[in-house]
Amino acid sequence: MFQERGFEVDHSTINRWVLAYAPMIEKRLRQFRRSHCGSVRIDETYVKIRGKWRYLYGKSGKGDCTAMFLDREGKVQSAHFRMPEARQAKGKGDPTAPGGEDGNEAIDVSAKTRPDVTRNGIGMIGDFRTDALHEALARAPIEDDTLMAMLVLAFAGQNVSVDSGSEVSGHLYGSRRFVRHVVRLIGESGKLVFDMDTLRVVARLTLIDALSARTNRSDSGVVVRVAGDAIGADAYLPNMGTEEFLACLSRPALEASCGGTSVVPCPRVRDTRAALVEHFKEERFVHQSALFAPDDAKLAEWLAKSMEHGGKDV
Incomplete structure (x- = not known):
């Protein structure tokens, strides 16, 4: 029509006209359209793909749309696409949610902040402490009274379970882990035969087996930090x-x-x-959180719980 009248119009100009005036024409024609039964969806149809008709099945939704455009050859083409459906905000319309039935009030969601040391880092610190404590127990100078006190301390760890065979426990239970140390203190006659050097070595080995700061079931809890702080295990980290x-x-x-x-x-x-x-x-x-000195609040809490479990009756 434009060529008959001697006008030269680029196809992109016509495309802009379509985009500008098509919604206006559709709005005017909508009032003359007959009413139907409601929303109509087609889930089975035939489409032409590369010149051949293909059967197409798909679950249609309200977000399905069809758009027309001009290709480079100036031909009108159609494209089918689906708009994402709007999701209802969490808590909106829920009477039990903050903001009542309308959910108009904003829900206060505090962002999670990363801890100073991750769980993996805490596990590494536990390994560092355990290795440093074991090295200190093997090499650091320890007085005899400190050594005996630490033996008592080690068996108060949360990773130690010992049944002594007394009337309170009601049954016998032995740990093979400590037997290999005990045999060094017993002579051929079945009596305790040892010197102080052997006793010191066995005591250190027993402490190495009993005390642990690893983040698993072998963790001794607060006592391992008290023991490490007592013998200066920080120097071995x-x-x-x-x-x-x-x-x-x-x-x-x-x-x-x-x-x-x-x-x-x-x-x-x-x-x-x-x-x-x-x-x-x-x-x-050495990171500050890896030092052996226990936190005062956690130590006081542990002491209070220990006293509740019969510490005052001793």
């Missing part, structure tokens, strides 16, 4: 300035580790971590 451990720290904890060093926190966490790893190659780094 390894260098924690490694990529593996520093990756377990949050940004605030990582930036706090820069204190007292020449490392300046970087905008990216990975750059700060890399700088700390490079810095701690020359010196030893």
Whole structure:
């Protein structure tokens, strides 16, 4: 029609006209359209794909739409697409939800913050403490009275279960784990025969078997930290300035580790971590949370519970 009148119009201009005026025409024609039974959906039809008719089955929804467009050859093409259905906000319309039946009030959802040390990092700290304590028990100088006190302390750990065979327990139970140490104290006559050096060695080995800070069923609880603090096991903790451990720290904890060093926190966490790893190659780094000294509040709570379970009757 335009060519007959001598007008040259680009196909993109016609496309813009369609996009601009098609909704207006559809709105005017809507009032002349006959009413029907409601929403109509077609789940079975035939479509032409690459010149061949194909059977198409699909579950239609209210979000299904059909759009027309002009291809590069100027031909009108149609495209079928589905709009995502709007999801109802959680708690909206629920009388029990905050905001009543309408759910108009905003629901207060506090964002979870990453802990200073992740669960994997806590597990690594438990391994570090256990290895350091065992090395201290094997090498550090320990007085005899401290050694005997620690033996009593070790059997108060939450990972130790011993039935003594007394009238209270009602049955006998023995642990093969400690038998290999006991045999070193018994002579051929079946009596205790030992010297102080042998007793000290056996006591240390028994403590190594009993005390543990690992984050599993072998964890001794607060007593292992008291024992480690008593013999200075902090000096045997390894260098924690490694990529593996520093990756377990949050940004605030990582930036706090820069204190007292020449490392300046970087905008990216990975750059700060890399700088700390490079810095701690020359010196030893021990995170504050890995030290053996127990928390005063947790220690007081443990002592209070221990007294409730019969500590006053001793």
